[in-house]
Amino acid sequence: MYDTSDLRKGAKINIDGQPYIVVDFQFVKPGKGVAFTRTKMKNMITGSILERTYRQGEKFEKADMEERQMEYLYPEGELFVFMDQKTYDQVRLTAEQLGENKFYLLDNLVCDVLLFDGKPIGISPPIFVELKVTATEPGFKGDTSSGGSKPATMQTGLKISVPLFVNEGELLKVDTRTGEYVERVKK
Amino acid sequence: MQGTRTAFFLGQRARVLRAIRSYFDACDFVEVDTPLMVPSPGLDVHLDAFEIKDTRAPRYLITSPEYQMKRLLAEGMPRIVQLCHCFRRNEEGSRHQPEFMMAEWYRTSAGIEEMMCDTEALVEHVARTLLGTAVIPAMGNAVDVGAPWERLTVRDAFMRYANVSLDDVLPSEEKFYELLVDKVEPMLGLGKPTLLYAYPASMASLARLTPNDPTTAERFEAYIDGVELCNGFGELTDPREQRARFEQDQAQRRKLSKPVYPIDEEFLSALDRGIPASGGNALGVDRLVMLITGATSIEDVVSIPASRL
Numbered sequence: 001m002y003d004t005s006d007l008r009k010g011a012k013i014n015i016d017g018q019p020y021i022v023v024d025f026q027f028v029k030p031g032k033g034v035a036f037t038r039t040k041m042k043n044m045i046t047g048s049i050l051e052r053t054y055r056q057g058e059k060f061e062k063a064d065m066e067e068r069q070m071e072y073l074y075p076e077g078e079l080f081v082f083m084d085q086k087t088y089d090q091v092r093l094t095a096e097q098l099g100e101n102k103f104y105l106l107d108n109l110v111c112d113v114l115l116f117d118g119k120p121i122g123i124s125p126p127i128f129v130e131l132k133v134t135a136t137e138p139g140f141k142g143d144t145s146s147g148g149s150k151p152a153t154m155q156t157g158l159k160i161s162v163p164l165f166v167n168e169g170e171l172l173k174v175d176t177r178t179g180e181y182v183e184r185v186k187k
Numbered sequence: 188m189q190g191t192r193t194a195f196f197l198g199q200r201a202r203v204l205r206a207i208r209s210y211f212d213a214c215d216f217v218e219v220d221t222p223l224m225v226p227s228p229g230l231d232v233h234l235d236a237f238e239i240k241d242t243r244a245p246r247y248l249i250t251s252p253e254y255q256m257k258r259l260l261a262e263g264m265p266r267i268v269q270l271c272h273c274f275r276r277n278e279e280g281s282r283h284q285p286e287f288m289m290a291e292w293y294r295t296s297a298g299i300e301e302m303m304c305d306t307e308a309l310v311e312h313v314a315r316t317l318l319g320t321a322v323i324p325a326m327g328n329a330v331d332v333g334a335p336w337e338r339l340t341v342r343d344a345f346m347r348y349a350n351v352s353l354d355d356v357l358p359s360e361e362k363f364y365e366l367l368v369d370k371v372e373p374m375l376g377l378g379k380p381t382l383l384y385a386y387p388a389s390m391a392s393l394a395r396l397t398p399n400d401p402t403t404a405e406r407f408e409a410y411i412d413g414v415e416l417c418n419g420f421g422e423l424t425d426p427r428e429q430r431a432r433f434e435q436d437q438a439q440r441r442k443l444s445k446p447v448y449p450i451d452e453e454f455l456s457a458l459d460r461g462i463p464a465s466g467g468n469a470l471g472v473d474r475l476v477m478l479i480t481g482a483t484s485i486e487d488v489v490s491i492p493a494s495r496l
Contacts, residue, residue: 028368030367053368055361055365
């Protein structure tokens, strides 16, 4: 159990069977009155925001969260199948649960799968992944530094903005936190 | 950068302190400094004190200098002011520090009305001295602190902003404070400061009951842009009523499994000897500096916040 003094940004709590992460909190107390903690929380499944004011000392159920390293296997209809590398258990996530992360799913990519009450609710891919460019305008020779960018489509369908010198077939390092180009990978 | 920020806020803070002193000096107040280590830190049910170890008799850090200053009223001092640190356990946030500065003052031959007027005049004086105008940045929405301020009873405020009758709320003190912080406080002091007054008698604290309406007390608080700035009283000076309230507070603390602080008998015997009708007010100096400078966190306006000690 948590109480209000354990509330921090990033604390994960279970409210009515839903996992919430605290995104903001404020200590509120009228001079001669009762103390409260005003919190803003995000539902970790739906992304919806909940604002609540709690009495000081009020108790919370900790969200039963677990992260397990799993390997991405293959798509199965609308679902994406992952396998626990230790137990060989398989779990399935929907495209909605993966959100933008579905664009980083290379075969055999090892991700952290987030489980709430034992059920998968999302993944954290590695911070950087290497993706191949499948479509972009031809690059300009010699143009390696001057600014300017163009759209490119990666092998997973991800669309990002890349420097002008990038060519089709090249391997790029991409930051999965921002979906931004980092650098070319020389192989 | 951090250096210039600190220099700016502490420079303004020093000017605020000077302006507060010049206001009270002009009104013929005597500045006093009463002990910070005391036998009873105040019995308010929702204030927790720090106990000091290694003293011969039990001692606590003050949560406000109220008892000691009122003893000086009994000694015949007509107008006194104090600028001192006060200490309250378990209070830390963007508007709270466990150690903070209070400006507290008392006038004899005065009641709640004089205290409200003092508050208006003091804050306007500080604003004009520092900024050359009565318009202050507050918490991001400019507020004109020129007198007179809005006066609003607690009953009207709950009706207007929480759409409830105080009579339906009051059986539960918790419900009262919940609505106060969620619905009422954020609406107070927008554009113009609000003086919230006529607190229910059950929340009189150390205020006397309103002579022509004993269901309310002569207690007020000032709000600027949603921020509580001070708490003032037409003072309770009847020793028997005061002892009864202390005993009630002690019982309440016991019920809530909170530490039960002793009754300050020296303070009660001062009331016994007699204190003229008086008004008093306690104003959070750090918050005033925030409102004058537009700082959004109290940590910006103190020299070293508790979190960085």
